[in-house]
Each structure stands twice: as structure tokens, then as C-alpha cells.
Amino acid sequence: MSQTSTTPAPATGQAPAPIGQQRGHLPRWAPWASFAGAAVLVVLLDLAFGLNIALYVLYTVVLGTVGVYALTRLVEGARKATDRLVTCLVVSAFGLAMVPLVSLVYEVVARGIERLDGEFFGYSLVGVVGEGGGAYHAIMGTLVVTALTALISVPIGLLTAIYLVEYGRGRLKQAITFLVDVMTGIPSIVAGLFAYALFALFFGPGVRLGIMGAVALSVLMIPVVVRSAEEVLKLVPNELREASYALGVPKWRTIVKVVVPTAIAGLGTGVTLAVARVIGETAPLLVTLGIVNGTNFDPFDGRMATLPVYAYYQLTQPGVPPQFAIDRAWTAALVLIMLVMGLNVVARLISRFFAPKTGR
Amino acid sequence: MAKRIDVSDLNIYYGNFLAVENVTVSIEPRSITALIGPSGCGKSTFLRSLNRMHEVIPGARVEGKVVMDGQDLYAPDVDPVDVRQHIGMVFQRPNPFPTMSIYDNVAAGIRLNNKKMKRADLDTLVERSLRGANLWNEVKDRLDRPGAGLSGGQQQRLCIARAIAIEPDVLLMDEPCSALDPISTLAIEDLMTELKERFTIVIVTHNMQQAARVSEQTGFFNLSGVGQPGRLIEFNSTEKIFSNPDEKATEDYISGRFG
Numbered sequence: 233m234s235q236t237s238t239t240p241a242p243a244t245g246q247a248p249a250p251i252g253q254q255r256g257h258l259p260r261w262a263p264w265a266s267f268a269g270a271a272v273l274v275v276l277l278d279l280a281f282g283l284n285i286a287l288y289v290l291y292t293v294v295l296g297t298v299g300v301y302a303l304t305r306l307v308e309g310a311r312k313a314t315d316r317l318v319t320c321l322v323v324s325a326f327g328l329a330m331v332p333l334v335s336l337v338y339e340v341v342a343r344g345i346e347r348l349d350g351e352f353f354g355y356s357l358v359g360v361v362g363e364g365g366g367a368y369h370a371i372m373g374t375l376v377v378t379a380l381t382a383l384i385s386v387p388i389g390l391l392t393a394i395y396l397v398e399y400g401r402g403r404l405k406q407a408i409t410f411l412v413d414v415m416t417g418i419p420s421i422v423a424g425l426f427a428y429a430l431f432a433l434f435f436g437p438g439v440r441l442g443i444m445g446a447v448a449l450s451v452l453m454i455p456v457v458v459r460s461a462e463e464v465l466k467l468v469p470n471e472l473r474e475a476s477y478a479l480g481v482p483k484w485r486t487i488v489k490v491v492v493p494t495a496i497a498g499l500g501t502g503v504t505l506a507v508a509r510v511i512g513e514t515a516p517l518l519v520t521l522g523i524v525n526g527t528n529f530d531p532f533d534g535r536m537a538t539l540p541v542y543a544y545y546q547l548t549q550p551g552v553p554p555q556f557a558i559d560r561a562w563t564a565a566l567v568l569i570m571l572v573m574g575l576n577v578v579a580r581l582i583s584r585f586f587a588p589k590t591g592r
Numbered sequence: 593m594a595k596r597i598d599v600s601d602l603n604i605y606y607g608n609f610l611a612v613e614n615v616t617v618s619i620e621p622r623s624i625t626a627l628i629g630p631s632g633c634g635k636s637t638f639l640r641s642l643n644r645m646h647e648v649i650p651g652a653r654v655e656g657k658v659v660m661d662g663q664d665l666y667a668p669d670v671d672p673v674d675v676r677q678h679i680g681m682v683f684q685r686p687n688p689f690p691t692m693s694i695y696d697n698v699a700a701g702i703r704l705n706n707k708k709m710k711r712a713d714l715d716t717l718v719e720r721s722l723r724g725a726n727l728w729n730e731v732k733d734r735l736d737r738p739g740a741g742l743s744g745g746q747q748q749r750l751c752i753a754r755a756i757a758i759e760p761d762v763l764l765m766d767e768p769c770s771a772l773d774p775i776s777t778l779a780i781e782d783l784m785t786e787l788k789e790r791f792t793i794v795i796v797t798h799n800m801q802q803a804a805r806v807s808e809q810t811g812f813f814n815l816s817g818v819g820q821p822g823r824l825i826e827f828n829s830t831e832k833i834f835s836n837p838d839e840k841a842t843e844d845y846i847s848g849r850f851g
């Protein structure tokens with residue numbers, strides 16, 4: 233690498249050295265070239281020793297990084313070299329983190345796409361042995377139970393958060409905050425057993441109801457809603473509350489008409505993400521809802537199928553021949569992932585469209 | 593309708609900390625009263641105790657009397673919310689409601705209190721308030737745009753419009769021009785001079801010229817040391833304060849020999 237030619241000095245005699253003058257300059261493609269070189273080198277290694285794909289990638293990344301560092305250090309100096317090194321490390325870490333995510337999505341899509349058809353969405357498992365059948369009942373069950381969960385958790389969660397931020401003081405506030413923290417850590421199966429035990433008190437052992445599942449999921453969802461809503465409400469500037477008080481508006485109306493509307497985007501996002509968090513819960517539904525082959529829309533009457541539990545049973549008790557049930561399990565998993573991703577998109581849209589506008 | 597305020601023996605606390613001690617003063621109706629003094633001496637605290645905004649802060653309390661036209665504002669049966677409907681406030685930093693349009697911001701005092709008003713009447717009120725705050729010409733074509741999209745000076749005038757739209761008897765202003773350029777400052781000073789025909793105005797300012805320009809009465813607050821309560825050292829006509837004050841401390845502060 234040659235030194236870049238210095239710019240011609242200004243006509244007025246001696247110019248001081250310009251700030252930021254570099255010793256040398258690597259072309260932009262140099263780091264890529266280093267990695268390409270590393271890849272070629274590893275191919276040669278491969279021919280000599282035989283490598284698997286993981287090692288291949290690993291060696292390429294390590295060699296490429298070392299190459300970039302050495303090259304930059306020689307031409308551009310130590311500071312730039314460190315900069316490039318850290319960039320390489322960060323990008324590698326990101327790549328590593330993406331591996332499980334991408335491979336999971338790939339696997340689920342590849343296996344689930346098989347049965348992602350009209351029948352899957354249109355039919356239940358009533359009278360299905362072996363081929364065909366669908367998850368209509370499970371999808372509907374998941375929607376009903378999740379809606380019911382949201383119906384229970386969102387008001388309780390939001391009101392608790394409003395209490396904590398706007399009214400709470402002293403001991404009671406500390407106690408509630410502590411309990412919410414504890415609730416966040418409750419294992420989901422415990423929530424399920426709690427709901428089961430609660431309803432068994434009234435309806436006797438062996439009871440299975442949609443509402444039980446909703447209660448169990450609420451135990452998991454309420455703390456998530458409280459936490460996120462609390463954070464969002466805290467972000468509402470105090471000045472807005474004071475502006476409202478100064479207009480002679482009572483506190484409760486200030487909360488309803490100023491604080492909550494200002495925070496509505498964050499609240500909506502938080503609630504949506506909380507729904508996404510519980511929609512895939514399996515363990516509590518396993519003990520509270522059970523499974524059933526037919527469609528049941530009534531959460532107060534008998535068993536209901538839900539997607540996660542459906543996938544679980546299709547996989548663990550596939551019947552003979554097993555392949556059809558296993559395919560259905562993968563498709564159920566795929567639908568579940570699509571639901572969660574859809575909810576995430578909805579959350580983004582909410583925060584986009586409801587955010588306070590400052591447009592001029 | 594402008595009203596007079598008589599404060600007697602007012603002590604203002606934050607928890608156990610006595611922030612302002614023993615203030616006795618009479619604020620004249622239809623005039624501008626300026627409060628000056630070094631940072632941290634309790635001007636804002638005193639101002640906020642006049643419309644019971646002080647007690648919004650947890651642990652904050654007040655001893656003494658604030659009487660507005662014969663009515664003790666701190667009497668046990670007085671609702672602070674009522675007090676604030678009669679004594680409006682403009683804050684140091686403009687704080688329009690970000691979720692509301694310019695129109696809704698001005699109408700906020702009506703809307704948030706669920707007062708019923710015909711659309712036409714509300715339109716008139718909004719226009720009158722915006723004209724009163726010298727902002728009408730700048731925003732009349734975009735009343736439905738967000739209030740947060742205005743410049744800082746325009747936002748401050750929007751906040752003034754919002755405060756005068758509820759027709760208070762008294763208007764409290766806490767350093768309303770400290771974030772503004774000289775032109776906006778002048779606009780707001782002109783505005784205050786117009787508004788004093790209708791309201792009693794109390795303004796906190798760090799700007800001596802401003803106090804001298806706009807006010808009839810001036811109060812000088814000071815504190816003797818860190819952790820000590822602030823006191824009202826001198827309260828006199830503005831002319832006297834700036835030419836021949838009774839107290840040495842006032843003269844020192846005004847002529848810049850302070851501290």
C-alpha cells in the first residue's frame with residue numbers, strides 16, 4: 233500500500249499540517265478482501281484435512297479478523313486497527329446470536345409449510361384418523377383464551393400501574409412493587425397449578441375450563457403489563473400533569489385525559505407484547521384446559537384445545553402412522569410463531585401511529 | 593375579574609425543610625408584581641403556594657394565610673382544584689399538551705373539565721385567547737396542527753393563551769421568558785401590559801430590566817445561606833426598588849454586588 237499523495241500546499245507559503253492527516257489509507261474493500269482471502273485459505277485447509285461447515289465458518293471468521301487487524305495496523309495505525317477489530321467482534325457476536333433464531337425459523341417453516349393449507353385452518357380433528365384434519369379448534373381456542381386473558385389482565389395491570397405511578401406512596405407501594413416482581417418470576421406451571429387448585433375447590437378435582445386457562449395466563453400476564461405500563465407512565469413528563477392541575481383539572485381527570493393519552497402508544501405496545509408473551513404458554517394450559525378434538529367456543533364449559541397444547545399432543549401422541557400428526561404439530565408451531573410475529577408487528581404499528589405528533 | 597391577594601405570615605415547607613419563611617405581602621389587582629432574587633431563594637416556591645400548586649409535591653405543605661378578596665385559600669373547606677381555576681399559571685418551560693392540537697390546547701381548560709360549551713362559543717373563546725396571547729395571526733391557518741410543532745416562543749404564548757382561556761382572576765408566571773429570544777420576550781412583555789387590564793399578574797424573573805420595564809411592584813427575595821429559608825427582604829414600588837431601595841441587600845443585588 234502506498235501513501236496517499238498529500239494535497240498541494242496553499243499558495244501562501246508554509247501551511248501547518250492539517251488535523252487528522254492519516255498515515256495511510258486502506259481502500260474500502262480491503263476488509264472484505266481479507267475475509268475472502270481467509271475463506272480461500274480455509275478451503276485449502278479443507279482439502280488437506282477435511283472440515284465440517286461449523287469449523288469452516290469459525291476458521292474463516294478468526295483468520296479474516298486477524299488479517300483485517302494486522303493489515304489496518306500496518307497501514308492506518310493502532311487506533312483504526314482497534315476500531316476494525318471491535319467492529320469484527322461485534323458483527324461476529326451478532327451473527328452468532330442470529331444462528332439459533334434463523335435456524336429455528338428455517339426449521340419450523342420448512343417442516344410446517346407442508347400442512348399450511350386451507351384444511352388446516354378450516355377443520356378440527358373430529359373424526360380424523362391419520363391423514364388430513366386441522367387445527368381450527370385449537371386456533372379458535374387460543375384466540376378465545378388469549379382474549380379472555382387480556383380482558384382480565386389489561387384492566388388489572390393498567391390500573392395497578394396507574395396506582396403505582398400516580399397515587400402509590402410508602403409501604404403499600406413498596407409491597408405491591410415487590411409482589412409484582414415476585415409474580416414476574418413465577419414458573420408458568422405453578423400458575424397453572426394455582427388456577428387448577430383454585431377451580432378444583434369449587435368444581436371438584438378433574439375440572440377443565442377455558443376460563444381456568446385464562447386465569448392461569450393472567451397470573452403470568454398481569455406482572456408484565458404492570459411493569460411495562462409503569463415504565464411508560466413514568467416517562468410522561470411531570471410538567472404535563474402540572475399544566476393540567478394549573479388549569480383547575482382534578483387529578484383523576486388529569487390521569488384519564490392527559491397522562492394516559494400521552495402514554496397511549498407505549499401502553500398499547502406493552503399490552504400487545506404481553507399478549508405475545510403468554511399466547512405460546514403451554515404448561516399452564518396443559519393442566520387447566522386439557523385437549524379436545526372438537527371446537528369449543530365456550531370458555532365456561534368443558535375442555536378447549538389451544539395451539540401449544542395441540543402441538544404438544546400431536547407430537548407426543550401421534551397415533552399410527554405418526555407422520556401426519558407430526559406434520560400437524562409443526563404447522564401448529566408455525567402458526568403460533570406467525571401469531572407472535574403478527575402481534576409484534578401490531579405493537580410496532582401502535583407505537584408508530586399513536587405516538588404524539590410534533591409534525592410542523 | 594382581577595382580585596387582590598393578601599399573604600400573611602406564610603411559611604412554606606418541603607417535608608421538614610423550611611424553604612420560605614414568614615412572607616407577608618399584599619398583591620394589588622390590575623397590576624404586575626415582579627419577584628426577583630438569587631437562585632434557590634424560594635421565588636417559584638412562593639409563587640406556587642399562591643394557587644396551591646405547591647402541595648402537588650409529596651410532603652410539601654404551607655402554614656399561614658393567603659387571602660384572595662376576603663376568601664382564605666387555605667381554609668379547610670376550600671378545594672385546591674377550585675383555587676386553580678381562579679388563579680392560572682404559566683411555567684418556566686413551555687408545556688403544551690403533546691397529544692392535542694393548537695385549538696385543543698387552548699380549549700383544554702374547558703374540555704378537560706368537561707364544561708359544556710357550544711362549538712361556536714368555544715371557537716370564539718379560542719380565537720379571543722389566542723389573540724390575547726398575540727399568537728392568533730401566526731397560527732390561525734393551522735389550528736388543527738399539534739401544539740408541540742410550534743417554536744419555543746410560540747409554545748410559551750400558546751401556554752399563556754391556554755391559561756387565560758379559563759378567565760382566571762390572577763395569572764402567575766414563573767420566568768415565562770427565560771427560554772425565549774428578545775423578540776418573543778418583548779411580545780410577551782407587551783402582552784403582560786395588555787393583560788394587566790383584566791388580570792392580576794405576578795411574575796418571577798431573573799431579568800432586572802424586565803422587572804423594571806413591566807412591573808408596578810417588586811418584591812426581593814433573599815436567603816442568608818445554604819439550607820436557610822428564603823425571606824421576602826423588601827417589597828416596594830418598582831421605581832423605588834430600582835432607584836432608592838430601603839434595604840442594603842436589595843441595592844447590592846440590583847447593582848450586581850451580590851454574593
Ligand SMILES: Nc1ncnc2c1ncn2[C@@H]1O[C@H](COP(=O)(O)OP(=O)(O)OP(=O)(O)O)[C@@H](O)[C@H]1O
Nearest residue numbers: 606609611629630631632633634635636637638649
Ligand atoms: N421539589 C422540591 N423538593 C424539595 N426541595 C425543593 C423542591 N423544590 C425546591 N426546593 C428547595 O426550595 C428552595 C427554593 O427553591 P425554588 O425553586 O423556589 O427557588 P427559586 O427562587 O425559584 O430559584 P430559581 O431562581 O433558580 O428558579 C431551594 O432550596 C430548593 O432546593
Ligand SMILES: [Mg+2]
Nearest residue numbers: 635636637766
Ligand atoms: Mg424558580
